Amino acid sequence: MKIGMIGLGKMGLNLAKNLNDHEIEVYGYDIDQTIKGKVEESGIQFISSVDELLHQLEGETKTVWMMLPAGEITETTFTRLLSKLNKGDRIIDGGNAHFEDSKRRGELCGKQGIHFFDVGTSGGIAGARNGACMMVGGNKEAFKEIEYIFRKINVDKGYLYTGPTGSGHYLKMIHNGVEYGMMQAIGEGFNLLHHSEYSYDLEKVATVWNHGSVIRSWLMELMGEAFEKGNIDEIEGIIQSSGEGKWTVEEALRLQVPTPVISQALMVRFMSLDQEKYGEKLVSALRQGFGGHTVIEKRQPIES
DSSP states (O other), X not given: OEEEEEOOSHHHHHHHHHHHHTTOEEEEEOSOGGGHHHHHHTTOEEOSSHHHHHHHTTTSOXXXXXXXXXXXXXXXXXXHHHHHOOTTOEEEEOSOOOHHHHHHHHHHHHHTTOEEEEEEEESHHHHHHHOEEEEEESOHHHHHHHHHHHHHHEEEEEEEEEESXXXXXXXXXXXXXXXXXXXXXXXXHHHHHHHSSSOOOHHHHHHHHTSSSXXXXXXXXXXXXXXXXXXXXXXXXXXXXXXXXXXXXHHHHHHTOOOHHHHHHHHHHHHHTOSSOHHHHHHHHHHHHHHOOOOOOOOOOOOO
Protein backbone atom coordinates (compact mmCIF):
# COMPACT_ATOMS: atom_id res chain seq x y z
CA MET A 1 0.00 0.00 0.00
CA LYS A 2 1.05 3.62 -0.61
CA ILE A 3 0.46 6.53 1.74
CA GLY A 4 1.17 10.19 1.16
CA MET A 5 2.32 11.92 4.35
CA ILE A 6 1.89 15.69 4.49
CA GLY A 7 3.80 17.26 7.37
CA LEU A 8 7.21 15.83 8.21
CA GLY A 9 7.92 17.45 11.54
CA LYS A 10 8.95 15.40 14.57
CA MET A 11 5.69 13.44 14.69
CA GLY A 12 5.08 13.16 10.94
CA LEU A 13 8.56 11.99 10.02
CA ASN A 14 8.70 9.41 12.80
CA LEU A 15 5.27 8.13 11.86
CA ALA A 16 6.41 7.88 8.24
CA LYS A 17 9.41 5.81 9.37
CA ASN A 18 7.08 3.58 11.39
CA LEU A 19 4.84 3.03 8.37
CA ASN A 20 7.86 2.37 6.18
CA ASP A 21 9.13 -0.27 8.64
CA HIS A 22 5.84 -2.11 8.15
CA GLU A 23 6.17 -2.34 4.36
CA ILE A 24 3.88 0.59 3.63
CA GLU A 25 5.34 2.74 0.87
CA VAL A 26 5.45 6.34 2.09
CA TYR A 27 5.76 9.47 -0.01
CA GLY A 28 6.36 12.55 2.10
CA TYR A 29 5.80 16.26 1.56
CA ASP A 30 6.57 19.22 3.78
CA ILE A 31 6.42 22.94 3.10
CA ASP A 32 9.98 23.16 4.45
CA GLN A 33 12.01 21.96 1.48
CA THR A 34 15.29 22.22 3.42
CA ILE A 35 14.56 18.95 5.27
CA LYS A 36 14.65 16.91 2.04
CA GLY A 37 18.07 15.43 2.80
CA LYS A 38 17.16 14.41 6.34
CA VAL A 39 13.93 12.83 5.15
CA GLU A 40 15.56 10.86 2.35
CA GLU A 41 18.28 9.63 4.74
CA SER A 42 15.41 8.03 6.66
CA GLY A 43 14.35 6.05 3.61
CA ILE A 44 11.28 8.21 2.93
CA GLN A 45 10.77 9.56 -0.57
CA PHE A 46 10.53 13.34 -0.35
CA ILE A 47 8.10 14.92 -2.82
CA SER A 48 8.34 18.60 -3.71
CA SER A 49 4.61 19.42 -4.06
CA VAL A 50 1.15 18.20 -3.12
CA ASP A 51 0.28 17.66 -6.79
CA GLU A 52 3.33 15.47 -7.30
CA LEU A 53 2.52 13.59 -4.09
CA LEU A 54 -0.93 12.73 -5.41
CA HIS A 55 0.57 11.72 -8.75
CA GLN A 56 2.81 9.21 -6.94
CA LEU A 57 -0.31 7.62 -5.43
CA GLU A 58 -1.95 6.98 -8.81
CA GLY A 59 -2.94 3.41 -9.60
CA GLU A 60 -4.80 2.65 -6.39
CA THR A 61 -7.16 4.27 -3.91
CA LYS A 62 -5.32 7.33 -2.66
CA THR A 63 -4.66 7.64 1.05
CA VAL A 64 -3.26 10.95 2.31
CA TRP A 65 -2.25 11.35 5.95
CA MET A 66 -1.95 14.89 7.34
CA MET A 67 0.29 15.53 10.38
CA LEU A 68 -0.05 19.29 10.64
CA PRO A 69 -0.70 21.85 13.39
CA ALA A 70 -4.35 22.69 13.99
CA GLY A 71 -5.58 25.82 12.29
CA GLU A 72 -5.00 27.52 8.98
CA ILE A 73 -2.37 25.18 7.55
CA THR A 74 -4.58 22.13 8.16
CA GLU A 75 -7.63 23.88 6.70
CA THR A 76 -5.72 25.05 3.60
CA THR A 77 -4.23 21.61 3.00
CA PHE A 78 -7.56 19.86 3.53
CA THR A 79 -9.33 22.19 1.09
CA ARG A 80 -6.69 21.55 -1.54
CA LEU A 81 -6.89 17.80 -1.12
CA LEU A 82 -10.69 17.88 -1.27
CA SER A 83 -10.52 19.57 -4.67
CA LYS A 84 -8.16 16.94 -6.08
CA LEU A 85 -9.20 13.59 -4.60
CA ASN A 86 -11.82 11.26 -6.04
CA LYS A 87 -14.66 9.15 -4.71
CA GLY A 88 -13.33 6.35 -2.51
CA ASP A 89 -10.06 8.14 -1.66
CA ARG A 90 -9.11 8.75 1.97
CA ILE A 91 -7.91 11.65 4.09
CA ILE A 92 -6.48 10.86 7.52
CA ASP A 93 -5.92 13.77 9.91
CA GLY A 94 -3.54 12.71 12.66
CA GLY A 95 -2.94 16.21 14.02
CA ASN A 96 -4.58 17.91 16.98
CA ALA A 97 -7.55 19.44 15.15
CA HIS A 98 -10.65 20.62 16.98
CA PHE A 99 -13.35 17.95 16.80
CA GLU A 100 -15.91 20.40 15.41
CA ASP A 101 -13.56 21.14 12.50
CA SER A 102 -13.18 17.41 11.94
CA LYS A 103 -16.96 16.92 11.89
CA ARG A 104 -17.28 19.67 9.28
CA ARG A 105 -14.47 18.25 7.18
CA GLY A 106 -16.00 14.80 7.38
CA GLU A 107 -19.31 16.15 6.10
CA LEU A 108 -17.60 17.90 3.19
CA CYS A 109 -15.76 14.71 2.29
CA GLY A 110 -18.93 12.66 2.53
CA LYS A 111 -20.61 14.82 -0.11
CA GLN A 112 -17.89 13.78 -2.56
CA GLY A 113 -17.69 10.15 -1.48
CA ILE A 114 -14.26 10.68 0.11
CA HIS A 115 -13.55 8.98 3.44
CA PHE A 116 -12.30 11.20 6.26
CA PHE A 117 -10.73 9.85 9.44
CA ASP A 118 -9.89 12.00 12.46
CA VAL A 119 -7.10 10.31 14.40
CA GLY A 120 -6.12 11.40 17.88
CA THR A 121 -2.44 10.47 18.21
CA SER A 122 -0.71 9.93 21.55
CA GLY A 123 2.61 8.52 22.67
CA GLY A 124 4.87 11.38 21.68
CA ILE A 125 7.78 11.17 19.27
CA ALA A 126 8.88 7.76 20.55
CA GLY A 127 5.36 6.41 20.06
CA ALA A 128 5.12 7.74 16.52
CA ARG A 129 8.38 5.95 15.71
CA ASN A 130 8.02 2.68 17.60
CA GLY A 131 4.34 2.17 18.41
CA ALA A 132 1.76 4.84 19.14
CA CYS A 133 -1.71 5.06 20.65
CA MET A 134 -4.43 6.20 18.24
CA MET A 135 -8.12 7.02 18.52
CA VAL A 136 -9.87 6.84 15.15
CA GLY A 137 -13.17 8.43 14.13
CA GLY A 138 -14.87 7.96 10.77
CA ASN A 139 -17.06 5.60 8.78
CA LYS A 140 -16.86 2.15 10.39
CA GLU A 141 -16.96 0.10 7.19
CA ALA A 142 -14.36 2.33 5.53
CA PHE A 143 -12.17 2.03 8.63
CA LYS A 144 -12.17 -1.76 8.37
CA GLU A 145 -10.42 -1.43 4.99
CA ILE A 146 -7.41 0.29 6.60
CA GLU A 147 -7.57 -1.11 10.13
CA TYR A 148 -4.55 -3.33 9.48
CA ILE A 149 -2.41 -0.18 9.19
CA PHE A 150 -3.32 0.88 12.72
CA ARG A 151 -2.73 -2.64 13.96
CA LYS A 152 0.81 -2.48 12.56
CA ILE A 153 1.93 0.96 13.74
CA ASN A 154 0.46 1.05 17.26
CA VAL A 155 1.36 -0.84 20.39
CA ASP A 156 -0.67 -3.90 21.33
CA LYS A 157 -4.24 -2.78 22.18
CA GLY A 158 -3.07 0.73 21.29
CA TYR A 159 -5.72 1.79 18.81
CA LEU A 160 -9.48 2.22 19.10
CA TYR A 161 -12.21 2.84 16.57
CA THR A 162 -14.17 5.50 18.44
CA GLY A 163 -17.26 6.08 16.29
CA PRO A 164 -18.38 8.72 13.78
CA THR A 165 -16.25 11.55 12.46
CA GLY A 166 -15.11 13.89 15.21
CA SER A 167 -15.05 11.25 17.93
CA GLY A 168 -11.33 10.50 17.50
CA HIS A 169 -10.24 14.09 17.97
CA TYR A 170 -12.79 14.60 20.75
CA LEU A 171 -11.35 11.68 22.69
CA LYS A 172 -7.80 12.97 22.16
CA MET A 173 -8.90 16.41 23.38
CA ILE A 174 -10.14 14.96 26.67
CA HIS A 175 -7.00 12.80 26.86
CA ASN A 176 -4.87 15.95 26.69
CA GLY A 177 -6.95 17.60 29.39
CA VAL A 178 -6.28 14.62 31.67
CA GLU A 179 -2.61 14.90 30.72
CA TYR A 180 -2.57 18.56 31.83
CA GLY A 181 -3.91 17.61 35.25
CA MET A 182 -1.51 14.71 35.74
CA MET A 183 1.54 16.77 34.79
CA GLN A 184 0.46 19.61 37.05
CA ALA A 185 0.07 17.26 40.02
CA ILE A 186 3.52 15.77 39.43
CA GLY A 187 5.09 19.21 39.13
CA GLU A 188 3.41 20.48 42.31
CA GLY A 189 4.40 17.39 44.30
CA PHE A 190 8.06 17.67 43.38
CA ASN A 191 7.97 21.42 44.00
CA LEU A 192 6.79 20.73 47.55
CA LEU A 193 9.59 18.20 48.05
CA HIS A 194 12.09 20.72 46.66
CA HIS A 195 11.08 23.28 49.30
CA SER A 196 10.78 20.84 52.20
CA GLU A 197 13.18 20.51 55.14
CA TYR A 198 14.51 17.25 53.71
CA SER A 199 17.29 16.93 51.13
CA TYR A 200 15.63 14.43 48.85
CA ASP A 201 17.38 13.17 45.74
CA LEU A 202 14.47 13.96 43.43
CA GLU A 203 15.75 11.73 40.64
CA LYS A 204 15.72 8.77 43.04
CA VAL A 205 12.28 9.77 44.30
CA ALA A 206 10.95 9.69 40.74
CA THR A 207 12.58 6.30 40.25
CA VAL A 208 11.14 4.70 43.38
CA TRP A 209 7.71 6.17 42.71
CA ASN A 210 7.83 4.59 39.29
CA HIS A 211 8.48 1.09 40.66
CA GLY A 212 5.40 -0.43 42.27
CA SER A 213 3.69 2.72 43.50
CA VAL A 214 0.14 3.63 42.53
CA ILE A 215 1.38 6.74 40.68
CA ARG A 216 3.89 4.96 38.48
CA SER A 217 3.63 6.11 34.87
CA TRP A 218 5.51 7.15 31.75
CA LEU A 219 5.21 10.76 32.94
CA MET A 220 6.98 9.80 36.17
CA GLU A 221 9.66 8.08 34.13
CA LEU A 222 10.12 11.25 32.09
CA MET A 223 10.33 13.25 35.33
CA GLY A 224 13.19 11.06 36.47
CA GLU A 225 14.95 11.53 33.14
CA ALA A 226 14.56 15.30 33.46
CA PHE A 227 16.25 15.26 36.87
CA GLU A 228 18.96 12.97 35.51
CA LYS A 229 19.83 15.55 32.85
CA GLY A 230 20.48 18.02 35.65
CA ASN A 231 19.41 21.12 33.74
CA ILE A 232 16.17 22.01 35.55
CA ASP A 233 17.61 25.34 36.76
CA GLU A 234 18.38 26.29 33.16
CA ILE A 235 14.75 25.90 32.02
CA GLU A 236 12.46 28.93 32.02
CA GLY A 237 9.28 28.34 34.03
CA ILE A 238 7.05 28.99 31.04
CA ILE A 239 4.58 26.25 30.10
CA GLN A 240 3.31 26.36 26.54
CA SER A 241 0.04 24.70 25.56
CA SER A 242 -1.18 23.14 22.32
CA GLY A 243 -4.73 24.41 22.77
CA GLU A 244 -6.34 21.07 23.56
CA GLY A 245 -6.51 21.80 27.29
CA LYS A 246 -8.37 25.01 26.52
CA TRP A 247 -10.76 23.13 24.23
CA THR A 248 -11.36 20.57 26.99
CA VAL A 249 -12.29 23.27 29.49
CA GLU A 250 -14.53 24.99 26.93
CA GLU A 251 -16.33 21.69 26.35
CA ALA A 252 -16.70 21.17 30.11
CA LEU A 253 -18.31 24.60 30.36
CA ARG A 254 -20.62 23.82 27.44
CA LEU A 255 -21.76 20.57 29.05
CA GLN A 256 -21.69 22.07 32.56
CA VAL A 257 -19.50 19.20 33.75
CA PRO A 258 -17.02 20.13 36.53
CA THR A 259 -13.33 19.73 35.68
CA PRO A 260 -11.57 21.67 38.48
CA VAL A 261 -8.19 19.94 38.18
CA ILE A 262 -7.92 20.27 34.40
CA SER A 263 -9.18 23.86 34.53
CA GLN A 264 -6.67 24.86 37.21
CA ALA A 265 -3.83 23.18 35.31
CA LEU A 266 -4.76 25.28 32.27
CA MET A 267 -4.84 28.47 34.38
CA VAL A 268 -1.33 27.69 35.70
CA ARG A 269 -0.08 27.49 32.12
CA PHE A 270 -1.61 30.86 31.35
CA MET A 271 -0.06 32.31 34.52
CA SER A 272 3.37 31.05 33.51
CA LEU A 273 3.20 33.11 30.31
CA ASP A 274 2.46 36.35 32.16
CA GLN A 275 5.83 38.05 32.27
CA GLU A 276 4.37 41.41 33.33
CA LYS A 277 2.26 39.96 36.17
CA TYR A 278 0.05 43.04 35.97
CA GLY A 279 -2.83 41.39 37.85
CA GLU A 280 -0.56 40.54 40.79
CA LYS A 281 0.65 44.15 40.89
CA LEU A 282 -2.96 45.35 41.12
CA VAL A 283 -3.75 42.95 43.98
CA SER A 284 -0.67 44.21 45.84
CA ALA A 285 -1.84 47.80 45.33
CA LEU A 286 -5.30 46.88 46.63
CA ARG A 287 -3.85 45.31 49.79
CA GLN A 288 -1.88 48.48 50.44
CA GLY A 289 -5.00 50.57 49.83
CA PHE A 290 -7.34 48.87 52.29
CA GLY A 291 -4.88 47.55 54.85
CA GLY A 292 -1.76 49.62 54.54
CA HIS A 293 0.22 46.52 53.64
CA THR A 294 3.72 47.06 52.35
CA VAL A 295 4.30 46.74 48.62
CA ILE A 296 7.59 45.66 47.12
CA GLU A 297 8.68 48.33 44.69
CA LYS A 298 10.23 47.35 41.42
CA ARG A 299 13.97 47.94 41.46
CA GLN A 300 15.31 50.38 38.95
CA PRO A 301 18.32 49.30 36.92
CA ILE A 302 21.59 50.66 38.31
CA GLU A 303 23.32 53.00 35.91
CA SER A 304 26.90 52.07 35.18
